[in-house]
Every structure is written in C-alpha cells, then in structure tokens.
Amino acid sequence: MGAMMQKSPPTQVEQEFARGRRRFGRWRAEFPYHWDADEFVSRRELLRLAVMTSGALFAATAGIAALNYVKPLRTASRQLIAPAPAVPPGGVHYFQYPTAEDSAILLHLPDGRFVAYSGKCTHLSCAVYHDQQSGNLLCPCHDGAFDSRTGAPIAGPPQRPLPRITLSQEGSNIYAVEEVPQ
Structure with a gap:
C-alpha cells in the first residue's frame, strides 16, 4: 500500500470556519468572513443577560418585600x-x-x-x-x-x-x- 497521508494542521481559514460553526451556528460557518463586530454580543447572549438581570431584579424585589413583613421583636x-x-x-x-x-x-x-x-x-x-x-x-x-x-x-x-x-x-x-x- 502506498504511504499514508498525514493530515496537515488546519489553515487559518479552516480554524475560523470551525470557530464560526461553534459560536454562530451553521449560517456563520457558511459565511466565513471575519467582521470587526465579531466580538460583540450575539442576540442569544443579550437575551440570556436580559433574562438573568430580570430574574435578579425580581428576586431582590421579592426579598425586600419579604423583609418588610418580618419585623424583629x-x-x-x-x-x-x-x-x-x-x-x-x-x-x-x-x-x-x-x-x-x-x-x-x-x-x-x-x-x-x-x-x-x-x-x-x-x-x-x-x-x-x-x-x-x-x-x-x-x-x-x-x-x-x-x-x-x-x-x-x-x-x-x-x-x-x-x-x-x-x-x-x-x-x-x-x-x-x-x-x-x-
């Protein structure tokens, strides 16, 4: 048999392609161009942050309301x-x-x-x-x-x-x- 082909390390384009697939899903993998805005927050991350902030504010408000009913002797x-x-x-x-x-x-x-x-x-x-x-x-x-x-x-x-x-x-x-x- 012939010599086995060794796999060469991925090129920069292939690395960007793989990174895009993990971070942005299939559409980004099919559109592998680098944008200056790649480091900004995605919609999913923004939504996650908004939900977590809303939950924290709700919990804080509920805690403050509960403390108003608990009065020490x-x-x-x-x-x-x-x-x-x-x-x-x-x-x-x-x-x-x-x-x-x-x-x-x-x-x-x-x-x-x-x-x-x-x-x-x-x-x-x-x-x-x-x-x-x-x-x-x-x-x-x-x-x-x-x-x-x-x-x-x-x-x-x-x-x-x-x-x-x-x-x-x-x-x-x-x-x-x-x-x-x-």
Missing part, C-alpha cells in the same frame, strides 16, 4: 407609665416608649383593663389620638380608625393593627415591658 427596658389611679376608666394617658421619640397611648377601658399601643398609625406613621366620643383611636391624616380594645383597623387605609405594648401592673403602678409588632 423590639424589647426595651421596663418603664413606669403612670399610677393606675391617675387614669380613670375610659381615660387615656400619652407617654413615650420605647424611646423618647416614640409616642404611645395607655387606655383604661370601661371593663377595667389597661391596654397600650404605639402612637403611630400603621399606614403612614401619623400620630394617633383617642377620640372620647367614639371611644376609638383615630388617625387624622387619612381618616384611619382603630378599635381601642384590640388595636385592629376598623376604617380608612390602615391594613395592620397598631403594635401593642405589653404591660405589667405592680401595686398601683403600670409599667411598659415590651412592644410587640403585629
């Missing part, structure tokens, strides 16, 4: 609010808790129980006050109303109840123990 040191006889049944006492910048409301309900809530509306953090006529807690900013017994919203745009402040009574004194977000 804030505990503060025990604080004297008022002596119980100083707040008659149906009466109200305004105080600052857990810091001097945070307003809060202590209510002595007609049934004899004491309840305390954060003084900020859960809609846009406007100041909440007790209305003697209706017996409810009202927010003047957008006509929001909260049930004074439970802190639940009963009118207006607020969707969440007022954060309740846990109380303890020792002797005739009422103490705020912690704020519980709801």
Whole structure:
C-alpha cells in the first residue's frame, strides 16, 4: 500500500470556519468572513443577560418585600407609665416608649383593663389620638380608625393593627415591658 497521508494542521481559514460553526451556528460557518463586530454580543447572549438581570431584579424585589413583613421583636427596658389611679376608666394617658421619640397611648377601658399601643398609625406613621366620643383611636391624616380594645383597623387605609405594648401592673403602678409588632 502506498504511504499514508498525514493530515496537515488546519489553515487559518479552516480554524475560523470551525470557530464560526461553534459560536454562530451553521449560517456563520457558511459565511466565513471575519467582521470587526465579531466580538460583540450575539442576540442569544443579550437575551440570556436580559433574562438573568430580570430574574435578579425580581428576586431582590421579592426579598425586600419579604423583609418588610418580618419585623424583629423590639424589647426595651421596663418603664413606669403612670399610677393606675391617675387614669380613670375610659381615660387615656400619652407617654413615650420605647424611646423618647416614640409616642404611645395607655387606655383604661370601661371593663377595667389597661391596654397600650404605639402612637403611630400603621399606614403612614401619623400620630394617633383617642377620640372620647367614639371611644376609638383615630388617625387624622387619612381618616384611619382603630378599635381601642384590640388595636385592629376598623376604617380608612390602615391594613395592620397598631403594635401593642405589653404591660405589667405592680401595686398601683403600670409599667411598659415590651412592644410587640403585629
């Protein structure tokens, strides 16, 4: 038999042809000319980048939204609010808790129980006050109303109840123990 032919290394044109087939598919292999724009992003790569960016933005938005619903329990040191006889049944006492910048409301309900809530509306953090006529807690900013017994919203745009402040009574004194977000 004759001598075996050795395969010579591929020429530059053959290398470009093979590279074009892998990167750009059949149409590029059939059109093996070098363009200055060969290094730019292909439509497929651009679409892949757009999909990945959209997915990352969606995940980040979902994560931020989820963090708004997960609120840590804030505990503060025990604080004297008022002596119980100083707040008659149906009466109200305004105080600052857990810091001097945070307003809060202590209510002595007609049934004899004491309840305390954060003084900020859960809609846009406007100041909440007790209305003697209706017996409810009202927010003047957008006509929001909260049930004074439970802190639940009963009118207006607020969707969440007022954060309740846990109380303890020792002797005739009422103490705020912690704020519980709801």
